[in-house]
Amino acid sequence: MSKKxxxxxxxxxxxxxxxxxxxxxxxxxxxxxxxxxxxIARNYIEPRGFDISHCYLISMGKLTPNSxxxxxxxxxxxxxxxxxxxxxxxRPEVExxxxxxxxxxxxxxxxSTIISHDTIQVGNNDWxxxxxxxxxFVRVFRYQGxxxxxxxxxxxxxxKGDILISDxxxxxxxxxxxxxxxxKTFHLNLDxxxxxxxxxSLKPVKxxxxxxxxxxxxxMIKLGKENYKDMNELCVRVKDNMDHNFIDNxxxxxxxxxxxxxxxxxxxxxxxxxxxxxERLKMNTVRNYVAGGLFLMLNxxxxxxxxxxxxxxxxxxxxxLFKALGSTNHDVFKRQILEGIILLSIATVxxxxxxxxxxxxxxxxxxxxxYFEPIRFxxxxxxxxxxxxxxxxxxxxxxxxxxxxxxxxxxxxxx
Numbered sequence: 001m002s003k004k005x006x007x008x009x010x011x012x013x014x015x016x017x018x019x020x021x022x023x024x025x026x027x028x029x030x031x032x033x034x035x036x037x038x039x040i041a042r043n044y045i046e047p048r049g050f051d052i053s054h055c056y057l058i059s060m061g062k063l064t065p066n067s068x069x070x071x072x073x074x075x076x077x078x079x080x081x082x083x084x085x086x087x088x089x090x091r092p093e094v095e096x097x098x099x100x101x102x103x104x105x106x107x108x109x110x111x112s113t114i115i116s117h118d119t120i121q122v123g124n125n126d127w128x129x130x131x132x133x134x135x136x137f138v139r140v141f142r143y144q145g146x147x148x149x150x151x152x153x154x155x156x157x158x159x160k161g162d163i164l165i166s167d168x169x170x171x172x173x174x175x176x177x178x179x180x181x182x183x184k185t186f187h188l189n190l191d192x193x194x195x196x197x198x199x200x201s202l203k204p205v206k207x208x209x210x211x212x213x214x215x216x217x218x219x220m221i222k223l224g225k226e227n228y229k230d231m232n233e234l235c236v237r238v239k240d241n242m243d244h245n246f247i248d249n250x251x252x253x254x255x256x257x258x259x260x261x262x263x264x265x266x267x268x269x270x271x272x273x274x275x276x277x278x279e280r281l282k283m284n285t286v287r288n289y290v291a292g293g294l295f296l297m298l299n300x301x302x303x304x305x306x307x308x309x310x311x312x313x314x315x316x317x318x319x320x321l322f323k324a325l326g327s328t329n330h331d332v333f334k335r336q337i338l339e340g341i342i343l344l345s346i347a348t349v350x351x352x353x354x355x356x357x358x359x360x361x362x363x364x365x366x367x368x369x370x371y372f373e374p375i376r377f378x379x380x381x382x383x384x385x386x387x388x389x390x391x392x393x394x395x396x397x398x399x400x401x402x403x404x405x406x407x408x409x410x411x412x413x414x415x
Contacts, residue, residue: 016343019307023344023388026300027351030384032364033293038380039365040286043212049166049205050105050141052271054095054243057104058234058250060084061266074261081228083260085134088234093242093249096139099231101223103131105141105271106208106278107233115165115219116187120173122217123189128169129207129218130188132231135159138220140237146179146201154200162199163188164220169201171214177201188219196221210282214368301391308340308395333401340392348385355381 060081063070074080081099088097102111113130114123122128131137135158139151146167149157154164163186167178178201185195202220204213223231238246247268250258254265358364359372367376 019311019343020347022303022307023347024351024354026304026388027344027348027384028354028358029296030300030388031351031355031380032358033296034384034387035376035380036365037290037293038376038383039367040210040290042367043210046206046213047203048105048209049203049213050143052105052141052275054238054240055140055271056236056238056246057267057269057271057274058088058236058265059267059269060232060234061264063262063264071262076261077229077263078225078227080260080263081231082225084258084263084265085228085234087258087260088236089136093238093246095237095239096136097234097236098134098137098140099223099228100131100133100137100233100235101231102233103129103133103137103220104233104235105205106275108278113219114189115169115217116190117170117181117184120170120175121190122169122172126172126215126217129205129216131218131220132223132227133158133220134231135222137235138164140235142237143205144203146177146203147182149200154202157199158220158222160199161197161222163196163222164200164202165198166204166216166218167201168204168214169217169219188221208282209279210286212368297387300388301394304388304391305395308392309399333397336396337393340396341389344385344388344392348381352381 062077065072085097085099088094102109110127111130111132112123113128114121115128116122135155138154138158142151143154143164144151145154145164158164165178165186168176169178178198182198182200184198186198187194188196202218204216205218206213207216247270250265250268258265355377356372359377362371364371367373
């Protein structure tokens with residue numbers, strides 16, 4: 001059958017050439033859409049480096065002299081924040097709590113720093129997050145060390161005054177990991193007078209869900225009690241089985257048990273809500289792109305469906321002749337499908353050449369700043385191929401079944 005089929009395709013070249021051109025264009029467009037969605041999905045499923053489940057952000061405020069409850073004798077802001085943190089930590093439903101400044105996940109307000117070791121420096125052209133925290137911050141968000149350190153071990157290292165740095169900090173300097181520099185001296189903001197010891201390297205922490213972790217850098221530094229006045233973020237992790245009505249219960253105790261001097265709780269938010277709010281704009285953008293891609297794929301599907309539907313309908317007489325000569329329904333259907341798949345396979349070879357040129361010209365989506373990755377390119381070409389092949393099969397299936405239900409004599413009479 002294959003020899004006859006190739007001969008038939010060659011003999012009908014004047015008609016098949018237009019189908020070939022259509023499949024060529026469709027293959028390139030489908031690959032472009034698939035490649036973009038592949039990058040989005042790959043970034044999204046990449047580990048974030050933290051866990052916000054059962055976590056809450058408590059914001060703090062201070063009474064002003066205009067308030068009738070203001071205490072002018074209370075000037076110990078550091079002590080007040082330390083006491084509020086202590087009271088939160090000792091609540092039975094709380095697993096861990098910490099103070100921080102511009103540090104929690106999905107925070108639009110950030111601080112940066114320059115981190116250097118010997119002659120290697122990162123921070124001038126690369127945004128490096130500076131997280132000023134109390135040690136339990138890593139327990140609240142369950143950070144993990146690159147060498148398998150637990151949040152508890154990381155908290156102990158911070159307590160000793162060591163710093164924690166994301167393991168990918170020096171990847172642009174051809175140093176894929178910082179684990180070999182644990183125990184070495186680092187400097188921040190080009191200040192060579194203060195030495196920091198690297199206690200552990202952290203698994204990379206993503207800034208948001210749709211960006212790769214590869215170039216997301218951060219350094220975590222412990223702040224002492226004398227700096228608590230600069231920390232307005234109180235982050236809390238609630239025990240998994242005690243998460244019910246946490247916000248309501250905390251508000252109920254806010255005035256009586258959680259007012260310390262002039263310091264009070266001004267807001268309580270779950271990190272689920274913070275995450276949703278922070279990612280809303282990017283989520284809408286990605287959703288629009290995905291919807292546009294799916295709309296194009298639908299149009300491609302309808303176009304291919306129409307082409308092969310019309311093609312099969314025009315061959316009623318040919319199908320009837322095959323059946324009259326003893327071919328089974330399976331043989332007829334297989335022949336119709338194989339013709340479309342062969343044309344697609346030929347078109348895909350040429351489309352792959354075009355795809356490669358588009359990739360080398362950096363017209364496709366970038367992942368970690370890379371436009372061409374052999375595995376990714378192969379995967380997206382194959383996915384595109386099978387998607388279009390599915391469309392061809394569906395576009396041929398229904399009209400072929402309908403044509404095969406007609407009696408050969410009747411179809412031949414119509415011809």
